[in-house]
Amino acid sequence: MGNAPVELRGFRIWKGYLDGPAQAGLVAALRPVLKAAPLFRPVTPRGQAMSVRMTSAGELGWVTDRKGYRYEALHPSGTSWPAIPDAVLAIWAGVTGLERMPDSCLINYYGADARMSLHQDKDEEDYSWPVVSVSLGDDGLFRIGNTTRGGKTDSIWLGSGDVVVMGGDARLTYHGIDRIRFGSSRLLPKGGRINLTLRVAS
Numbered sequence: 001m002g003n004a005p006v007e008l009r010g011f012r013i014w015k016g017y018l019d020g021p022a023q024a025g026l027v028a029a030l031r032p033v034l035k036a037a038p039l040f041r042p043v044t045p046r047g048q049a050m051s052v053r054m055t056s057a058g059e060l061g062w063v064t065d066r067k068g069y070r071y072e073a074l075h076p077s078g079t080s081w082p083a084i085p086d087a088v089l090a091i092w093a094g095v096t097g098l099e100r101m102p103d104s105c106l107i108n109y110y111g112a113d114a115r116m117s118l119h120q121d122k123d124e125e126d127y128s129w130p131v132v133s134v135s136l137g138d139d140g141l142f143r144i145g146n147t148t149r150g151g152k153t154d155s156i157w158l159g160s161g162d163v164v165v166m167g168g169d170a171r172l173t174y175h176g177i178d179r180i181r182f183g184s185s186r187l188l189p190k191g192g193r194i195n196l197t198l199r200v201a202s
C-alpha cells in the first residue's frame, strides 16, 4: 500500500502507508485490545510520570516503573497481554519482508500535552531485528538524532497511516516526539495520537 519509503537519518518512512479505511480498521482492531489491557500511565525508573499513556499486545509488553525499563509477560493488572491483531502483523510483514513476526507491540497514546523525549529502543535482545512504528490519529512531530546522544537532528511530521522502519545501522538511533498537533485528525473520536511500535523483544 502507499508510496515508496523516504529515508531520513537511516529510518525508512512510508508516508500514507495505510489509507483511511485501513486506519479505521486498525482502530477497530485495537478497541478490544485496549479493553483487555487498558492504557496506564508509566513512571520512569527515577519516579517521573510519563506524559504518554501506554499498554501492549503480544507475548511481551514493554513497561517502566521504579524497578526499571523492561519487558514483562503481564499487564500491571496481572493479566496476559492480548494478541497482536493480524492487521498489525500484516504491516510488519509488508514493510520488513521478514518471516519472523514481532512478539511485542507497544501502544502509546498521546493526549494534547504528551511528548516523548529522545531515546533509544534498546531493551530488546537482538538489535538485528528492526522496530516498526505505526502512527494513527493526530500528527506528531518526530525527531531523529544519532546513534549516540547529542548532535544534529532532523524532524518530520508523522501523520495518520505513516509507518517508520527503524532498523539496520539506524536501529539504535535516538528518536522522540516533540509535540502533537491535537485535533489535526478525525480518526480517533476523542482526538490524540496512537503510536504502535512492533518489536522482536526476545
Ligand code: SIN
Pocket (backbone or CB within 6 Å): 108, 116, 133, 135, 140, 142, 158, 175, 176, 177, 195, 197
Ligand atoms: C517511541 O519511540 O516509542 C514512539 C515513537 C512515536 O511515538 O512515534
Ligand code: FE2
Pocket (backbone or CB within 6 Å): 119, 120, 121, 175, 197
Ligand atoms: Fe522508541
